[in-house]
Amino acid sequence: MKKKIIPIFLGFSLLFIPVLASGQNLLIKNGTILTVTKGTIPRGDILIINGIIKKIGENIEAPEGVKTVDASGKYVVAGIIDSHTHIAITAGNESSEAITPEVSVRDVLNAEDTAIYTALSGGVTMVHTMHGSGNPIGGQNIVLKMKWGLSAEEMIVHEAYRTLKFALGENPKQSNFFTATPRYPQSRMGVNAIIRRELLKAKNYKEQWDRYLKAKKSKKSAKNLIPPRKNLRMEALADLLRGKMLARCHSYRADETLEFINLSKEFGFKIACFEHASEAFKIAKELAEEGIGTSVFLDSWAYKIEAYEGIAYSAGFCTKKGVLVSINSDSSERIRRLFNDAAKSMKYGGLTEEEALKLVTINPAIQLGVEKIAGSLEVGKHGDIAIFNEHPMSAYTRCDMTIIEGKIYFDRAQYLKEREEEEKKKAEKEKKKKGEKK
């Protein structure tokens, strides 16, 4: 039901949010502040000036003209970050080919996807929205802030890593298994082989350019030197090899995950994170050693063959082994309750409240390369904040307010009021219509 209600009642007034420059001033008073990285302040204030956190402490006075939000009895937390989702884009997979690193979701952003608002309602301030997992080498992903009502351009987080989606296992191998034109690869060995083949090509391509640039620089350079053809497909992979882009790899099984790590060593590229990684607990030691994170569901498993051995304990277990774990939504529904999923790691895996909260705040921030601006409440970071009525790791909690760079984008009380008014108006209209008919 919820899914249906949300688009209808998003509120007509919300539609016409005036386009303001982001970066506003706000003072949040008297909340229990969970800074994530610097402990808890039982009753404290946060001052945001021009979108940046200026002060965190007790008894902060509001400078003149600065709006104040009273958070008495509430929990003030760093905005939740979703390390892996597919919202706010109008295309998922460039499924026509198996290897498409030249495409980027940057070109298909949709600032009017109502899932952005759904995300806000779950305290989510930032997402990594990704190419799908249909292709062994998919496309380039992007990090967005959920600035509902602003343009796609204003949502892009330029500080984040450039990332490229890879996918192993069932999805790339079956992605058009049942269509008229099945394509290579159709097995796990094929997936590995095709990625390796393309990386070899990219290596050659990169070396070709290096040779050209070197020849161009040298004094004896030939007058008639023709630059190699710029190939965007190879260029993207070359950027991966140059370290300018990081791999994000959809991977379920431990064996193929290890194979991909071997590939990264062979070609010298960096993996930021494995996606879903349901067998991560089997290779936690290796992941920790390599400094590769995982972005997972907390307690979803057995929904397909390669997820049979998934366990709810994996996130907690891996965290304790030193792996950087984040909980992702992968969807526009789960995105509104990531905090619930994180909290489950306390029951399954025995994490503390602080550790559990990190799974949806600072950990994904580190995975996305934005830990300097987000992921925790610290002076100098962006004022991206979620306010909960109870501790966010409580089963009874809900998000009351979501703030990005000092601007309130979601206010539950306000929203409910608008919804009620909208319903009233509608009811009156119906009544009037019926009256006219009579």
Next chain:
Amino acid sequence: MKTKKFLVLFYFFLAFLILVSSSSTYAGSVYAIVNCKVVPVASSAIDKGVIIIRDGLIVSLGPSEKIVIPEDAEVIEAEGLIAYPGLIDAHTNLFLELPKEEPAQRQRGMAPQEKETGRYSDLTVFKLLKPKKTTIGSYHKIGVTTVLVAPKKGIFAGQSVLLNLNGEKAEAMVVKNSVALQINFTRARGVYPATVMGTMALLRQSFLDAKHYHSHKSLYASSSKGIKRPEYDPFLEALVPFILERKPIIFTCNNQEDIKRALRLIDEFKLNGFLSGANEAWRVADYLKKTPLFVSLHFKPPITSIYVNKGEELKEKAEKEIYPANASNLYKSGIRFALTSYGLTKASDYLKNIQKAIKAGLPKEEALKAVTIHPAQFLGVNNIMGSLSEGKIANVILTSGEIFEEKTRVKRIFVDGVMFKIKKPPEKVKAPALNLAGKWEGTVISPMGELDVTMELEQEENEILGTITSNFGIWEISDGILSGNDLTFTISATIMGESIDMEFSGKAEEDLIEGTFSFSSGSAEIRVTRVPTSGF
């Protein structure tokens, strides 16, 4: 095979028709349009003026007392009428007949290749033109003398052509060929690119390739010694002038993100880019100060729009109020634009929607400029059209009142100095007795044999629209009127590459339409029955 034999006979029959039905036009006449108000657009209006047309050009124009009427001129008394420059519709797909293409297929077991589709940049749309009299008539009726015909299929759709609607001969209509390269943010099915993100990558790659190809070729031309000969590539060959010599590229933008996509490409590759469609342009007005805009008069919000996804009420408001205000909002933001019929299915909606745009706040003078001088400037033809002055092409319309008023009708239209009278709309139209919308099937019985046809009809009050499909292809119905049970319409049938006009007149009942097609040399009977719609 009965049908085969029949087809042969029918072809003979039709070939005969073609011979007798072709007509010629004469452009050498001299006309003096007298006693009308003249609105030249680029200069001030003349209350009582004269326009002299000779050999397709305006030779003189001015107040009645100052202009001498040549002896050999046919005098057109136009008291009470107003003369305007012929309107320019800068984005249409008129007269285009596209060959059906087999869907691209990848063979089972084949390794993926860098297969790409939608690249027709070497295609000049002129080759596809099949002018139709009825279409020309419907454009004359709304005062349009000039149209930009843009190809519509594929990503690199091809090169557009500017036509004066002066007759039925494509060659004689051409004002300017290869006006611009039309690019659509469309995608392919089954082959690369299957998504718009793939399309963007393909566009970027192609632009880069054109640059590379050009630099390699130039280097080779300057000293071919010691340089590998570049491989000839017709696609890139056609693309180079648009990427390196700043020939115009028109991007069809169906939503605000398309506009931003186009602007990114224009910026990245320093293109001479124009935007067309753009019915959401006001939403991204801040980005649009510099780029020439051909704004569509199509007022339906695109499916990605928030106005579509928030329930019926808002959608209706969007169509009736928000999108019609696009032009007016652009005007208020200080943006210059042309208005086009792109996306409209009926020619008559062009004027209706201009009226709606005016109602939504667009000043009338600005609306007039947007269909005359602005498109002429954007297309680089303002020295020959877009306003009335001496030496310009005689594209002139005479209207019964101020243009864009609801009751105003175009009375006469001069295109390249050729005069056309506008058929009066049927006067006594009765309320339609029934609704003919739906699918029909039946037979055409001619002296030469029978032809199976299916008809798909749409009805809007008295107006009937639709198509007739047979072995010969799909023919469009125009000027369809249902008055009581009396149905009349015309079709421009294309048979063996020639177009033949046929007029239908007959009776319609709930499940049966019967009547006669008449053409210049004979007639045929038609009888179709309604195809029941399934209950599901």
